[in-house]
Amino acid sequence: MSVWSPITELLGAQGVMAAWGDFPAQFLTAVDGLAAAIPCDRGHPCQMHIVEHGPDDFVGVCSNEDGLCGKRQVRNKERVVFRLDEKKLFEEILQSFGGKSVIPEEISVRPRVSRIGGIPTTGDDKLPVFFALAADLSAVDAAVKALLAHGAEKFLLVVPEEKTIGIVQQNWATQHGGRIVGVDQMLEVADKGVVSARTSGLEVVLTWMEKSAPKTLRDADGARFPTPPGTKWKDVTVTFKGRDIVEIKCGIAKAVTRERLHIPGMVDATKTEKVPTDKWFLLMAFAARGPDLSMKELERFYASNNRDMIKKQKSDLSRALRVYFGIDAEPIPYRNREKFYRPELTIREDDNLDLEVWLEGWLKDR
Numbered sequence: 595m596s597v598w599s600p601i602t603e604l605l606g607a608q609g610v611m612a613a614w615g616d617f618p619a620q621f622l623t624a625v626d627g628l629a630a631a632i633p634c635d636r637g638h639p640c641q642m643h644i645v646e647h648g649p650d651d652f653v654g655v656c657s658n659e660d661g662l663c664g665k666r667q668v669r670n671k672e673r674v675v676f677r678l679d680e681k682k683l684f685e686e687i688l689q690s691f692g693g694k695s696v697i698p699e700e701i702s703v704r705p706r707v708s709r710i711g712g713i714p715t716t717g718d719d720k721l722p723v724f725f726a727l728a729a730d731l732s733a734v735d736a737a738v739k740a741l742l743a744h745g746a747e748k749f750l751l752v753v754p755e756e757k758t759i760g761i762v763q764q765n766w767a768t769q770h771g772g773r774i775v776g777v778d779q780m781l782e783v784a785d786k787g788v789v790s791a792r793t794s795g796l797e798v799v800l801t802w803m804e805k806s807a808p809k810t811l812r813d814a815d816g817a818r819f820p821t822p823p824g825t826k827w828k829d830v831t832v833t834f835k836g837r838d839i840v841e842i843k844c845g846i847a848k849a850v851t852r853e854r855l856h857i858p859g860m861v862d863a864t865k866t867e868k869v870p871t872d873k874w875f876l877l878m879a880f881a882a883r884g885p886d887l888s889m890k891e892l893e894r895f896y897a898s899n900n901r902d903m904i905k906k907q908k909s910d911l912s913r914a915l916r917v918y919f920g921i922d923a924e925p926i927p928y929r930n931r932e933k934f935y936r937p938e939l940t941i942r943e944d945d946n947l948d949l950e951v952w953l954e955g956w957l958k959d960r
C-alpha cells in the first residue's frame with residue numbers, strides 16, 4: 595500500500611478519511627452525504643456499520659461475524675465522504691515537469707485514459723500528457739494499447755503507481771517516443787502531508803524529453819545547470835549582475851554567467867515577448883532585500899496579504915531552483931522561530947546594481 599493506491603482502490607475514488615489514509619488532503623474534496631459504514635480500526639479488513647441513535651449520536655458496529663472489533667462511538671466528521679479532486683492532482687503532476695493543463699479529454703473508458711495537458715515545445719507544438727486510472731499491470735497494458743490505437747506519439751503517460759508499469763508496456767511506449775511514469779515517481783509526500791516534486795522523477799521526464807523532443811529543452815526550457823556532484827545549497831551563490839543576468843558559483847568551481855532566458859521556469863515565452871516570471875522577481879527580491887524575508891515583507895512585496903498565494907509563489911521558486919540545480923533539499927526554508935524565509939544558498943546583487951528600480955516597476959505592472 596502506497597499513499598497513492600486509494601486512487602484506484604476506492605470505488606469511484608471516494609471514501610471517508612480513514613479510507614484515504616495518508617493520501618494528501620489537498621487533493622481531496624468533501625462530497626454531500628455521510629457514509630453508512632467506515633473502515634474498522636487497527637487495519638482490519640472489516641467495516642463498521644453506523645447505527646444512528648440520535649442526530650449526533652452514532653455507534654459503529656463491526657460487521658465481522660465474530661465481532662472482531664466490537665462497537666465504538668463514531669464522530670460525525672469520521673463519516674464525511676471525500677472524493678479525489680483530479681484537477682488539483684493533475685495540476686501538481688504537470689507542474690512538477692513544467693507541463694500545462696488542458697480540460698481533460700477522455701480517449702478510453704476502460705481503463706479511463708484522459709489527455710490532461712501538454713509540455714510546451716517550440717512554436718505551438720506540445721508533447722501530450724495523459725493520465726490513466728489504471729490499478730494494475732493489465733490495466734496499464736490496456737491503457738497503452740488505447741493510446742497507440744488513438745495514434746498518440748511522443749506522449750507522457752502518468753499512472754498512479756510505478757510498480758504497475760511492465761517492461762513490455764514501457765518498451766511499447768518507447769517505440770512510439772513515449773514514456774510511462776507513476777505519480778509516486780513524480781510527487782513525494784512528506785510529514786504532515788506536504789507534497790513536493792521529486793527531482794528523480796523530473797530526471798526521468800527530462801531524459802525522455804531529451805530523446806523525444808531535443809529542441810524542447812534547448813528552446814523552451816533551457817538546460818540544467820552543470821552542478822558538481824555533492825553540491826549543497828550552502829555552496830551555491832547567485833549574484834545578480836543585471837535585471838536579466840546572474841552569475842552562478844558552486845563551491846570552488848569557476849563562476850559562470852547565465853541569462854534568465856536560459857533558466858527553466860524563469861521566463862514566460864509568448865509569441866511576441868519573453869517576459870520574466872514572478873519567480874524571477876521573487877529571486878530578485880531575495881537578492882535586493884534579503885537574505886531574510888519575513889511574511890510581512892513579502893506581503894509588501896506582492897502588495898497583497900494573501901498568504902496562501904505568497905507561500906505558493908515561494909514554493910514555485912524553490913521548485914524551479916531544485917530543478918535547475920538538481921539539488922533535492924529545500925533551498926528557501928521557512929524558519930519558524932524567527933518567522934522568516936532564509937535561503938540556504940546565497941542570493942545577492944552586485945555592488946554596483948540596484949534591483950529596487952525593477953522590483954518597483956514590476957509591482958506597478960502586476
Ligand SMILES: [Zn+2]
Pocket residue numbers: 634635638640641642656657658662663664
Ligand atoms: Zn471489524
